[in-house]
Amino acid sequence: MNTELYDRLGIPERIREIAGYDLYSAELRASLDALSERSAKLIEAPVSLVSVMLDTSQFIIGSYGVSGWVAYAQGTPAEWAMCTHTVLAGEPYCVVDALEDPKHTDNPMVRMTGLRSYLGVPLTGFGGHTLGAHCVIDARPRVFSDADRAVLTDAAEQVMRLLDVHRT
Template sequence: MKIEAYDRLAEPGRLTELARYDLFDPALRAELDVVAMRSAKLLETPVSLVSVLTADRQQIIGSYGLVDWVATPQGAPAEWAVCSRTVLNGEPYCVADFSDDPVHAANPFLANTGLRSYLGVPLATPDGLMLGAHCVVDSRRRIYTDVDMAILSDSADEAMEALVKYRT
């Protein structure tokens, strides 16, 4: 994905919509942590995230199983965040093994985490704006199924329902 694609994260309409959510409300974080935990348990993965993408960063707003250094308050650069692809494509995104994937094999963020596989679905508004992604990540190579994707999509719907409660 070329750098120009990441420029789409800075679309004014998407950022204006994102700014309408109180993303740092502790009650929202608690709700999204529960969604992430449930997804990780149902899909038997060690990590699950709910995140939004600003113009240049991924902000984790709900998580399960994430080591503290990965969930830094300043977020990760969008170019390093696998969830960026989910948001930019506007559809589910799957990687069976980061180490074999030409797009992600050299990603410095992934090289330090020990994570190997990813399944993510977008968090979209009713108007079709992609705000972020809900994902599960595994420490082993994994082929995700249509059933896995359906489970994660249902959880992403739950995450959006929680987010809507914190929209002004």
């Protein structure tokens, strides 16, 4: 386990804020899946997801196009998730070609899934913490546009409105 990553993601107030949502609500998940599908189609990407970053793992709470073991596990280790970079930066994060990016060439997700490009925007909670990310993923290298970023930013605001309805 990467203890530096754990320390940065495992801030108690941040984890408590995540725990304050009913992330297992079927209604919430259906809405987040639909939002993910909309983002994927508008940006013309095969995969989109909404995830929260826990202290050691990414937990996918809404998705479109996610399959295989990632769908079954509903997430990945935090070290493998590109959404971790979005959360830690607290701002949009983009990877044009993971096979050419030194930060990601050795990432097991790139090797196992064929992930090549990524664009994610942060999900900021009411307490000011970055809780997760809404992103799109493609199997081909690509440069995402300002319009793509705007689609995700708008959708991330919708995600937070949906999550607020499901605070416990």
